[in-house]
Amino acid sequence: HDLGVTLLPEEIVRRYEETGDDTDPGWREHPALGFRAVRGKLDPSAAAIVLHHHQCYDGSGYAGKDFGVQRGDSIHIFARIVAAAQTYNRLRHPQNMDEQPAAWALRMMLSDELRERFDPLRGWFTALYEVLLGASQGPRFGGFIALYGVDETVALIDRALAGELS
Numbered sequence: 212h213d214l215g216v217t218l219l220p221e222e223i224v225r226r227y228e229e230t231g232d233d234t235d236p237g238w239r240e241h242p243a244l245g246f247r248a249v250r251g252k253l254d255p256s257a258a259a260i261v262l263h264h265h266q267c268y269d270g271s272g273y274a275g276k277d278f279g280v281q282r283g284d285s286i287h288i289f290a291r292i293v294a295a296a297q298t299y300n301r302l303r304h305p306q307n308m309d310e311q312p313a314a315w316a317l318r319m320m321l322s323d324e325l326r327e328r329f330d331p332l333r334g335w336f337t338a339l340y341e342v343l344l345g346a347s348q349g350p351r352f353g354g355f356i357a358l359y360g361v362d363e364t365v366a367l368i369d370r371a372l373a374g375e376l377s
Contacts, residue, residue, distance in 0.1 A: 242278075269328055291330055314365045
């Protein structure tokens with residue numbers, strides 16, 4: 212999804228890597244650069260991920276100066292999923308710091324500061340159920356966590372994401 216980063220001048224990439232500042236106008240062009248490189252060569256859903264992975268559900272974010280800001284459901288669902296996964300990964304593995312616990316990263320994503328960037332939770336669970344179960348509704352996740360335990364559920368999700376359950 213970050214193909215456009217490889218097309219940026221080295222100075223812009225170096226500056227971002229040193230500061231983590233994503234407000235740099237040069238840095239903000241990488242989604243558009245990547246999209247232009249893959250448009251017509253990849254499935255349109257994959258190209259949408261490249262273009263919109265820094266767009267947020269609340270309308271914040273960026274895709275490059277030639278592309279308007281999107282919000283809500285106008286952002287492709289796959290791009291919204293990649294944006295959430297990327298945020299989770301950055302929270303778990305912050306630059307120049309030790310790895311953070313999964314439960315902490317998830318709590319941060321639900322904090323007032325970050326919550327509005329992502330789909331409402333009901334939408335996420337609907338999407339998960341549709342992908343995993345082929346239905347728009349599934350078992351009550353909160354009930355599962357209450358029975359299985361928060362730490363155990365987080366550990367189970369981590370093991371599943373690591374491919375240890377197959």
